[in-house]
Amino acid sequence: MADESFDLLGCLERVRQRDQLAARQLVEHLYPLVSRIVRSHLPRRVAEEDLAQDIFLKMFTRLEQYQGNVPFPHWVSRIAVTTCIDQLRAQKRRPEFRWADLSENEAEVLDNILTDERDVAPGQALAARELVQKLMAQLKPDDRMVIQLLDLEQKTIAEISGLTGWNQTLVKVRAFRARRKLQKLFQELQSKERS
Amino acid sequence: MNRFDRQWQKLIVAARQAPAETGATVPYGFATRLAAQAAALPATPWLPLERFAWRGLLVAAVCGISAIAFNYSVFTTEQTDIYATGTTDVVVDLLDIS
Numbered sequence: 001m002a003d004e005s006f007d008l009l010g011c012l013e014r015v016r017q018r019d020q021l022a023a024r025q026l027v028e029h030l031y032p033l034v035s036r037i038v039r040s041h042l043p044r045r046v047a048e049e050d051l052a053q054d055i056f057l058k059m060f061t062r063l064e065q066y067q068g069n070v071p072f073p074h075w076v077s078r079i080a081v082t083t084c085i086d087q088l089r090a091q092k093r094r095p096e097f098r099w100a101d102l103s104e105n106e107a108e109v110l111d112n113i114l115t116d117e118r119d120v121a122p123g124q125a126l127a128a129r130e131l132v133q134k135l136m137a138q139l140k141p142d143d144r145m146v147i148q149l150l151d152l153e154q155k156t157i158a159e160i161s162g163l164t165g166w167n168q169t170l171v172k173v174r175a176f177r178a179r180r181k182l183q184k185l186f187q188e189l190q191s192k193e194r195s
Numbered sequence: 196m197n198r199f200d201r202q203w204q205k206l207i208v209a210a211r212q213a214p215a216e217t218g219a220t221v222p223y224g225f226a227t228r229l230a231a232q233a234a235a236l237p238a239t240p241w242l243p244l245e246r247f248a249w250r251g252l253l254v255a256a257v258c259g260i261s262a263i264a265f266n267y268s269v270f271t272t273e274q275t276d277i278y279a280t281g282t283t284d285v286v287v288d289l290l291d292i293s
Contacts, residue, residue, distance in 0.1 A: 015233070023230035031221045049222055053229060060233035109209070113202045120209035128209035151207045183199040 008072055016063060027056055033073055034080050040148055041084035051087060055080045074162070081145070081163045088141030097138050097185060099192065106131040114190050138185055142166075143178035150175055 006029050014022035031052070038051045058079050066075055099107060105127035109120055120128050132152065136144045145164065149155045150171075161168045 018234055020230040020234050023233045024226040027226040027229050028221050031226070049225065053225070056229050057232060057236075060229075061236055109206070113206050120205060122212060125209050125212040126214075128206055129211075129213040132206060132210040151203075152211060154211075179199075179203070182203060186199055186202060 012063070012066070012072065015060070023060070030056075030059075030073065030076055033077065037077060037080040037084065040153065041081070041088065041145060046087055046091075051083065054087075055083045058083060078163055078165070082165070085141055085145055085164070088144065091141075097135070097189070099189065101134065102131065103127065106134070110189065114186065135182060135185060139178050139181055143174050143181065146171055146174040147178045147182075 006025075008029070011022050011026050011029070015026055034052050034055050035048070038048050038055070042048055042051065055076075059076055062079070066072065099110075102110060105124060109124050109127050109131050112120055136147055139147065146160060149160045149163065150157075155163070157168050157171050160166070160171045164171070166174070
């Protein structure tokens with residue numbers, strides 16, 4: 001969060017009293033947090049701004065339900081994550097994953113990974129991230145969310161449980177299922193000739 | 196760690212090294228538009244309903260308890276007098292158990 005001196009509780013109180021200026025300040029204060037979550041879990045063909053808007057509207061609608069049991073940014077994060085999951089569920093599944101779907105850099109990264117020859121060069125980090133996103137797009141939305149949070153964002157099982165509302169066993173099961181699906185995907189790609 | 200785990204870890208570690216995307220500034224007019232939309236939202240429709248529901252439940256409970264208290268004696272006397280007061284119950288007449 002950018003501004004440490006921001007009076008969040010005071011702002012929330014004013015928002016509850018329908019103060020538009022406070023509502024604007026609250027959006028500006030929380031936008032970096034919401035934007036980061038949206039970018040990490042953005043479904044295809046959904047505009048980042050539209051999804052962020054949905055999340056903020058949900059936040060305003062449910063503001064009276066906020067009891068202060070958890071920090072407010074955490075509460076908003078949960079709304080953001082569940083909204084992203086809903087959007088991911090709504091999108092249709094991708095067709096079969098092929099080498100041809102990858103850019104030249106992504107294909108090179110995948111080649112390096114699958115042949116176990118070299119490490120991924122530091123300059124290929126961006127391509128690696130794009131590749132991971134494309135691979136994860138093959139997973140079910142819930143499984144994808146778990147892998148994103150667990151492997152990419154390095155959150156703990158307990159943190160994921162808190163963010164998604166799923167119990168810890170379910171998170172572990174989804175992570176296991178997702179990795180198995182990814183393993184299958186890797187095996188399929190390995191068996192196919194790179195075109 | 197099997198082969199896939201090794202490969203996946205290598206890929207994930209590389210992906211994590213990608214620079215964080217910048218540009219998390221609020222788009223122009225976004226906050227103002229949202230603040231206006233928030234102001235136009237109906238004022239928390241569920242909370243007043245919830246209050247009404249709890250009040251309704253309380254009133255119903257008081258009515259129920261009062262009804263039982265007022266009629267308790269009637270229930271008990273009717274149960275004891277059913278055979279003693281010359282009832283015209285058909286079953287009692289048929290079986291001749293009065």
